[in-house]
Amino acid sequence: MRVAFILSEIGSGIRRNLSMVTSVILVTFISLTFVGAAGLFQLQINQMKGYWYDRVQVTIYLCVDNSSEASCAAGPVTEDQRAAIEARLESDQFAPYVDTVTHETQEEALVHFRDQFANSPIVDSVTAEQLPESFRVSLVDAEKYEVIDEAFSSEPGVDAVSDQRDFLEAIFRYMNWASVVALAIAGIMTFCAILLIATTIRLSAFSRRRETGIMRLVGASKAIIQLPFILEGVIAAVIGAVLASATLWGASRFLIDGWLVNTFPQTAFISSQQVLLLVPVLILLGALLAGISSLLTLRRYVKV
Amino acid sequence: MIRFDDVTKTYDPTSQPALDAVSLDIDRGEFVFLVGASGSGKSTFIRLVLKEDRASRGAVYVAGQNVANIPSWRVPRLRRGIGVVFQDFRLLPNKTVFANVAFAMQVIGRSRAVIRETVPDVLATVGLEGKDNRMPHELSGGEQQRVAIARAIVNRPGILLADEPTGNLDPTTSMGIMKILDTINQNGTTVVMATHDDDIVNTMRKRVVELRGGSVVRDDAQGIYAGRPEAMAG
Ligand SMILES: Nc1ncnc2c1ncn2[C@@H]1O[C@H](COP(=O)(O)OP(=O)(O)OP(=O)(O)O)[C@@H](O)[C@H]1O
Ligand SMILES: [Mg+2]
Numbered sequence: 001m002r003v004a005f006i007l008s009e010i011g012s013g014i015r016r017n018l019s020m021v022t023s024v025i026l027v028t029f030i031s032l033t034f035v036g037a038a039g040l041f042q043l044q045i046n047q048m049k050g051y052w053y054d055r056v057q058v059t060i061y062l063c064v065d066n067s068s069e070a071s072c073a074a075g076p077v078t079e080d081q082r083a084a085i086e087a088r089l090e091s092d093q094f095a096p097y098v099d100t101v102t103h104e105t106q107e108e109a110l111v112h113f114r115d116q117f118a119n120s121p122i123v124d125s126v127t128a129e130q131l132p133e134s135f136r137v138s139l140v141d142a143e144k145y146e147v148i149d150e151a152f153s154s155e156p157g158v159d160a161v162s163d164q165r166d167f168l169e170a171i172f173r174y175m176n177w178a179s180v181v182a183l184a185i186a187g188i189m190t191f192c193a194i195l196l197i198a199t200t201i202r203l204s205a206f207s208r209r210r211e212t213g214i215m216r217l218v219g220a221s222k223a224i225i226q227l228p229f230i231l232e233g234v235i236a237a238v239i240g241a242v243l244a245s246a247t248l249w250g251a252s253r254f255l256i257d258g259w260l261v262n263t264f265p266q267t268a269f270i271s272s273q274q275v276l277l278l279v280p281v282l283i284l285l286g287a288l289l290a291g292i293s294s295l296l297t298l299r300r301y302v303k304v
Numbered sequence: 305m306i307r308f309d310d311v312t313k314t315y316d317p318t319s320q321p322a323l324d325a326v327s328l329d330i331d332r333g334e335f336v337f338l339v340g341a342s343g344s345g346k347s348t349f350i351r352l353v354l355k356e357d358r359a360s361r362g363a364v365y366v367a368g369q370n371v372a373n374i375p376s377w378r379v380p381r382l383r384r385g386i387g388v389v390f391q392d393f394r395l396l397p398n399k400t401v402f403a404n405v406a407f408a409m410q411v412i413g414r415s416r417a418v419i420r421e422t423v424p425d426v427l428a429t430v431g432l433e434g435k436d437n438r439m440p441h442e443l444s445g446g447e448q449q450r451v452a453i454a455r456a457i458v459n460r461p462g463i464l465l466a467d468e469p470t471g472n473l474d475p476t477t478s479m480g481i482m483k484i485l486d487t488i489n490q491n492g493t494t495v496v497m498a499t500h501d502d503d504i505v506n507t508m509r510k511r512v513v514e515l516r517g518g519s520v521v522r523d524d525a526q527g528i529y530a531g532r533p534e535a536m537a538g
Contacts, residue, residue: 002410005410005411012398210394210396211396213394214394214396214407214408214455215411216380216383217354217394218383218384218407218411218412218455218459219381219382219383219412219459220380220412221377221380221412222376222377224412224413
């Protein structure tokens, strides 16, 4: 009986405040779309970070005959120096930072070089002796590349340590910045949603003050009086969240699956499947937004 | 049934209290008129019984319980034991007569079957047989007030509070309403009625409590309405 009663109260409330309910749906739809987009952006950043981090290597170039660095003044790297560097890379001291170490001889360097510049005429003029041999170090945590640089750049027999720092820092700076902006927009939109839901509930409570007054007089409990308002807001917000989810999913199929993946085949993109993971989060968030803002509003406006 | 023990109610500390050290005892089954000029504190009295407001000083007892000690989540239960009727009826304009009365049962979780059984009985008690499906705007003022009374008593409260229930009605219609209230009182419900209407008070010959400036100035067992013209102002 009471369930039926509350449902009919919700129904009449929604019918009476159709325009306000619609605006709650729209504002939660838009704000949750932003929140979801920010979430997807973050997922994409993480994915790309993972992609880059897996490929980040610090390269320790060893001295060769024609090295110009001061550390190579004593001539090409010796057997002992190379062994010392390798032993140090594999020592306990660097175990927390170093994942794998591979040694690249001058002959292997030449093979790589030829691969890389296959279309260039300089390939034929380069010999193995001109290319440095190197240690390719992959890292446990790609952001700790400085450790290797500091430890090895002045080691005897080391020509230079190259760590792709500038390149990575630029990429991650832009990405972090973009995700902060996306989160800020999502935060502002969420704030707007809370305010609008609170206003709607307040108007709804005002337009039904006759009912609530009578309910109070005949001894209806606080829950019975307030539940229709809360559920009304929650239902509208959940509809908004569903619309936002559908929009994000459609957009990701269209943008990512249909375009980005084909245009940038080298880059790892999130899949539209991952968007589906976001759906329960958005719905929960929408329900929570509406529930909390209506509870706070009702405490002040529907006296019991 | 209702006891006021030295109750003072001050809304605004700068003006004089709405009720000033009122002590009053209303027994179970009594019929009491609360009379007095506009602003003498009649509605305030009723609000205190319902715990719509808190007494500034003193204690209000309803059915033996000090309402100040009732926690807020138990206040609905207090109000289920009290029916209230107002001058302006306070019906829901978009619900039928039946639905308006049923509303009071729905909100406290009565079953559909009980509602279907009880509401027609109560509508008969107030003389509205056959008007179940009318909308409030299709009823006269007297009939609307009967619907309000039906709603107030449908949950069988021990107390019925009526704040100027005949204030908007002509004398004949008012007498009809008084008959219903009397019948309800005969069935054992304690009735407290605030009114300006001297004819009604004088006809009914019930206990009369007169308030002036928030104080009880008269309490007659079978009283008449003595103070006249200025009282009609409100
Ligand atoms: N909510 C309130 N806030 C402040 N003052 C109030 C409030 N309600 C009543 N008062 C004051 O308390 C006094 C008593 O008011 P009350 O409504 O009890 O009078 P009443 O006897 O019911 O009058 P009437 O016959 O006109 O209905 C008045 O002076 C009124 O102005
Ligand atoms: Mg009054």
